[in-house]
Amino acid sequence: MLEEEYQTRRVLPPHLRKPAPEEAPFSYSIREAVPEDLPHVREIYNYYVTNSTVTFDDKPMTLRAWRTKYDHIRKAKMPFLVAESPNGQILGYTLVSPWSAKAGYRYTVENSIYLGPAATGKGLGTPLLEVLLDKCREAGIREVIAVIADQGAEASIRMHEKLGFKEVGRMGRVGFKFGRWLGTVTMQKSLRGKR
Template identity: 60%
Template sequence: MLEEEYEPRRLSKPFHLRRLDPPEPAFAYEIRPARPEDLPDVRQIYDHYVTNTMVTLDTERRTLRAWRSKYAYLTRLKLPFLVAVSPSGQVLGYALCEPWIQKRAYRFTAEESIYLRPASTGKGLGKALLSALLTASKQAGLKQVLAVIADGGAESSIGLHRSLGFKETGRMGRVAFKFERWIGTVMMQKDLK
């Protein structure tokens, strides 16, 4: 058979080799006020950071009883304590404000804390949760919100806070000791007026 006489076989439909991976589910969550039943998850999230990172300068895990006490205290003071929850009800992260210093003159200033499950980082949840906390803080009558951030490997936290209008107001060097290492802190502040 000559080449010009050859008729190539044609497939009725184009044939493409494609890997058919299932689509990745969308990262979905709801941000709402914390409830007592959220506290075991909150504790689990926080304990991860206590035992594995310098993100918190706590060196001991908190008991569930301590978390219940903190929840009751913040509720009594009408300070915000929010959780981000997946559609299945798992707590993905939390954010809260607590009194800066126990003197009456500081009553309009609070320190914020925000922690996410490791699998929930890098997806925009931190920014959404901290934004919601700032809105709730303003509604609660707060005028200033402070963040005290450990300076070792905290670039993403500092960047998150900057993106929401926090300004760096100071640094303290070598004020904490954890994992056989001295750690400094970065102080950031957000004016809610």
């Protein structure tokens, strides 16, 4: 057909157009992790191992390693939480682990939080970390430390600041990944008293 044979496409006025289907709202529930969640947790974590510098691990973690970590956290009576979609998909997880094996540090932990790629930027990180902090208070934990990469983790730093974490130190060029040197930002939140 020649161009002049095309008819101009008629566009219906807005009141006659069929409305676009509404996207379902992003929803989730937060609960304690169970052993059946570990393959999903591993998948989320290993995404960051292979695609980012937010963790300095450079080899994917095995399911066996995650089971050992899970058992260690449970034995220490520390929180390990997952965020789950209404259809059962694990969207992210957060946990704390002992800051040090020395007895004097028993009230201090290091937190970790990772969201699946499809769940980032949707407002899940802050409530997930808030619930973790509440569970830490219930467990008698006094201090929470976050060690965050100084490059590529700006959203994590902002989220921790929003929840009252304060920067307490920086270390430069302590990690090496993807052919470059990386540093860390250490943040701390005291759980004594009010939120």
